[in-house]
Amino acid sequence: xxxxxxxxxxxxxxxxxxxxxxxxxxxxxxxxxxxxxxxxxxxxxxxxxxxxxxxxxxxxxxxxxxxxxxxxxxxxxxxxxxxxxxxxxxxxxxxxxxxxxxxxxxxxxxxxxxxxxxxxxxxxxxxxxxxxxxxxxxxxxxxxxxxxxxxxxxxxxxxxxxxxxxxxxxxxxxxxxxxxxxxxxxxxxxxxxxxxxxxxxxxxxxxxxxxxxxxxxxxxxxxxxxxxxxxxxxxxxxxxxxxxxxxxxxxxxxxxxxxxxxxxxxxxxxxxxxxx
Ligand SMILES: [Zn+2]
Numbered sequence: 344x345x346x347x348x349x350x351x352x353x354x355x356x357x358x359x360x361x362x363x364x365x366x367x368x369x370x371x372x373x374x375x376x377x378x379x380x381x382x383x384x385x386x387x388x389x390x391x392x393x394x395x396x397x398x399x400x401x402x403x404x405x406x407x408x409x410x411x412x413x414x415x416x417x418x419x420x421x422x423x424x425x426x427x428x429x430x431x432x433x434x435x436x437x438x439x440x441x442x443x444x445x446x447x448x449x450x451x452x453x454x455x456x457x458x459x460x461x462x463x464x465x466x467x468x469x470x471x472x473x474x475x476x477x478x479x480x481x482x483x484x485x486x487x488x489x490x491x492x493x494x495x496x497x498x499x500x501x502x503x504x505x506x507x508x509x510x511x512x513x514x515x516x517x518x519x520x521x522x523x524x525x526x527x528x529x530x531x532x533x534x535x536x537x538x539x540x541x542x543x544x545x546x547x548x549x550x551x552x553x554x555x556x557x558x559x560x561x562x563x564x565x566x567x568x569x570x571x572x573x574x575x576x577x578x579x580x581x582x583x584x585x586x587x588x589x590x591x592x593x594x595x596x597x598x599x600x601x602x603x604x605x606x607x608x609x610x611x612x613x614x615x616x617x618x619x
Contacts, residue, residue, distance in 0.1 A: 356385065356387070357385065357387070357389070357399065357401050357410060357433070357437045358408065358437055358438050359401060359408040359409055359410045359437050359438065359439055360407065360408065360438065360439060360440050360441060360603045361407050361408065361409040361410070361439065361440075361441045361442075361443075361598055361601070361603070362409060362410045362411065362434050362437075362439045362441070362442045362443070362555075363375075363409060363410075363411040363442075363443045363444075363445070363594055363598070364411070364412060364415055364416070364430065364442060364443070364444045364445070364546060365411055365412060365413045365414060365415070365445065366414060366415055366444065366445045366446030366447065366542055367414065367446055367447040367564070367583060368445045368446060368447055368560075368562050368586060368587060368590040369413075369445060369587050369590055369591050369594070370413060370414050370583070370587070371583055371584045371587045372587040372588060372591060374411065374413070374587070374591050375400070375402055375404070375409075375411065375591065375595070378404075378591060378592075378595060380404055380405060380595075381402050381403070381404050381595070382402060382403045382404075383400060383401075383402050384401045384402055384403055384408070385400070385401040386398060386399070386400050386401075387399060389429075389433050391428070391429045391432045391433060392432065393425050393428040393429045393432060394421065394425055394429060395429070396412075396416070396429040396430065396432075396433050397412045397413065397416040397417075397418060397426065397429065397430065398412065398413070399411065399412050399433060400412070404595055404598060404599075405598070405599050407598060409598060410433070410434065410437055410439060412430060415427070415430070415444075415446075415542045415546070416429055416430040423470075423519075423520065423541075423545075424473075424474075424475060424545075427475060427545045427546065427549060428475065428477065428549075430549075431477055431546075431549040431550070431552070431553055432477060434553060434555065435477060435553040435555075439553075439555055440554070440555050440556065440603060441490070441493065441555065441556050441601055441603055442546075442550050442555050442556065442557045442558075443493060443497070443557075443558055443559070443560070443594055443597060443598070444542070444543065444546050444557065444558070444559040444560075445559065445560045445561070445562075445590060445594060446540050446541075446542050446543065446559070446561055446562075447540070447561070447562050447563075447564035447582070447583070448461070448515065448538040448539060448540040448561045448562070448563055448564065449523070449524075449529075449538065449539045449540070449563070449564070449565050449566060449567035449568075449570075449574075450537070450538060450563045450565070450566050450567060450570060451516065451529065451532060451533040451536055451537055451538060451539055451567050451570065452533065452537060452570065453566075453570060453571060455510075455537065455538070455563050456508060456563065457563050457564060457565065457566075457575075457578055457579075457582060458508070458562060458563060458582060458586065459508045459509075459510065459562070459563040460501050460506055460508065460509045460510065460560060460561070460562055460563075461510045461513040461515075461537065461538055461560075461561045461562075461563065462489075462494050462497050462498055462501075462509070462510065462511055462512070462513070462558070462559070462560060462561075463489065463512075463513045463514065463515040463538070463543065463559055463561060464487075464488075464489060464494070464511075464512040464513065464514070465488060465514045465515075466488060466514060466515040466516070466517055466536070466543055466544055466547060467514065467515075467516045467517065467532075467535050467536055467544075468517045468544030468545070468548070469516060469517060469518050469519070469532075469544075470517050470518060470519040470520075470541070470544050470545060471519050475545050475548060475549055475552075476549075476552055477549065477552050477553055478552055478553065479616070480615070480616055481552065481554075481613045481614060481615060481616055482613075482614045482615070482616050482617070483548065483551045483552060483612070483613060484612040484613070484614065485547075485548075485551070485612070486612055487608060487609075487612065488547045488551070488557070489547065489557060489558050489559065490556035490557060490558050490607050490609050491607060491608070492556065492558075492601060492602075492605050492607045493556055493557065493558025493597070493601065494511070494558045495600075496558070496597040496598075496600040496601050497558055497559075497560050497593065497597045498511050499597075499600060500592075500593045500594075500596035500597040500600065501560070501593055503596055504589060504592055504593050504596065506589075506593075510537075513536075513537040513538055513561070514535065514536035514537050514538075515536060515537070515538050515539070515540060515543045515544075515559075515561065516532045516535050516536035516538070516539045516540075517539075517540060517541065517542070517543050517544030517545070518539060518540075518541055519541065520541035521541075523567075523568060524539060524567060524568055525568060526568045526569035528568075529567040529568050529569050529570065530569060532567070533567070533570070538561055538563065539567050540561065543559055543561070546559075547559070551609070551612065551613055552613075554610065554613055555609075556607060556609045557609075558597075560590065560593060560594065560597075562582070562586060562590065564579050564582045564583070565578075565579045
């Protein structure tokens with residue numbers, strides 16, 4: 344009964360209704376340490392059926408309890424599939440119902456600019472992290488993969504933060520990583536979507552699997568290979584360090600706007616499986 348014992352431990356210690364899965368846009372700061380109105384309540388790694396989890400922080404912000412981890416839970420020596428299973432197992436056991444994700448992406452079009460903010464409305468998952476399922480008891484309908492309440496809150500927070508180039512829609516093409524894509528791969532993908540990254544597909548699927556609402560904020564950090572001549576590594580590095588505080592502000596503002604009791608369509612897209 345190891346699973347039950349672990350779950351009991353999490354429920355008593357780390358219960359939270361909200362989560363932020365950190366990505367590259369908040370990686371350079373010790374999010375959310377030092378943010379206004381944030382009170383850190385706990386920090387710990389959790390034993391899960393899929394191995395020890397990444398470090399989670401539990402914090403309080405505007406009366407809400409929020410769990411967060413860095414860089415999608417990815418660590419050297421742990422497969423990204425295992426990392427995702429660890430992260431979402433912890434979120435499920437903690438009772439999380441609303442999840443915000445963030446990340447840096449490559450632009451698949453010249454029309455986008457670096458530092459543009461995209462709130463994706465759909466995705467194509469080319470990652471090979473298969474069997475990413477925690478429950479397996481539901482048919483996961485992906486007609487609308489992202490929670491409209493979260494998307495609206497993120498868009499409004501971006502505008503409130505003074506951002507001018509905010510795209511309320513966009514298709515995210517998700518690859519497996521860890522490397523960036525080849526020119527030939529991008530030539531194929533540019534007809535499929537607007538931005539390319541490595542995290543969103545598995546996270547959106549697992550969020551629906553555990554019955555949580557999910558929304559995501561993506562910042563363009565470079566051009567995908569072959570879209571312009573050579574993309575600028577110095578600017579890529581500058582974005583990594585200089586935009587983190589602003590993204591942290593947007594994520595926290597978005598949380599303030601979200602009411603966990605607000606109605607949405609997410610639950611209607613998770614039906615009992617007919618398979619036995
Ligand atoms: Zn929802």
